[in-house]
Amino acid sequence: MKAISIGELLSSHPLLSGLPAADIETVAGCARNVIIKPGDMLLAEGQRADSLYLVRYGIVSIEIHSPGVGSIVIDTVGPGGVVGWSWLFPPYRYHFDARAVEVVRAVAFDATCLRDKAETDEQLGHLLYKRVAEVLLERLQMTRVRLLDLYGSKSVR
């Protein structure tokens, strides 16, 4: 059986699908395939944001720790999702914890490597940041809709 290359994994992920093969090849140099066990952390609040994860399989919970309360889950990210946005802008520190709820298979990017490539190759950088902005916009919209408390007591359904 032929092993699937990192490039193929990246091409099949919604964040990068449709990108020119040369660009996929460029960013693939910063990526590695990872498997995270249930309960293990992908990243932790305050830690240096040195990785970005493209989730291929499994569920990741985005959490925040509250003293005396414990970890509060604020969102989950499944296959096709992205975990670890803080790599984008200084001070490059994670704002939340991320934990594998079940076995997670993902492609992990070395954030510094990815930033360097995006800044060296402006066309690639433009494409990459545009894709990232689309996903962030969608996440922002979903967060705003959640604030409506759609299923709350005023809803008939």
Place this chain on the structure above:
Amino acid sequence: MAPLPYRVTETQEEAPGVVTISISPLGTAIPAHRHGQFNMLTAFGLGESAISLSGSGPEGKLVHTVRDVGPVTSALCGARPGDVVGVRGPFGTGWGVEDGSFLEEGDVVVVAGGIGLAPLRGAISALVARRSAALEARTRSGNVCLVIGAREPQQLIFGDDLARWAAGGARVTVTVDIPDARWRGGVGLVTSHLGAAGFEVEGATALICGPEIMMRFTARGLVDAGVAPERIRVALERNMQCGLAWCGHCQLGPLLVCRDGPVVPYTDVVADLLVQRER
């Protein structure tokens, strides 16, 4: 069209303020319904309310799942076995799952939010049964993919059905807005979990029921993913009173929802109506 008397045979609290009541005819029964249709239920002395059917059984048994949001629904939620309620119906359009063509053409993705799962319950059971029968007969069948959302885990309804559908081969994704410490499912809006539902866009049919804002975002998300708008069905909810398209209380643009809905295809007209500001 006078309501027919039905006796309450069983009640079950599904979640705080949400009760499923089973009723059987005292005499004449209403005609057979299609999945997705609704009845007008009378709490005698208080009034009528439009309630979707969430199931049925032998000898004219009907099942409705009611959320307590006003005097009539409060009385229905508080009904006890032996009480008598009135029934008119069935009214409106259904999901269209009866002929089985959806699964022959591709996957069916069902997205439900809150008590919006109730009008879909019968349709989901029918789809899961049809898929199992097709697999047994080695004929072509798409998958049944469910994305179910609720505010909190304790507000999820039909927990036994979710387990049964999953055991029957459906791909079930459940997500809540506010998890508790024991919750191990998804967190976030149903729209955020469409990608994880595991359906093939080509030939897919989508059935959506829930708060209208949720349906808008879900339908747009599915269209953006490549699902054909005419293969998306949403369930509208308006102030249904006569059920016969006479009184006009449920008018929404060119539609009288009690007759032309509640289940309608997500055409341009419906997409526009879902964002129409009422005057």
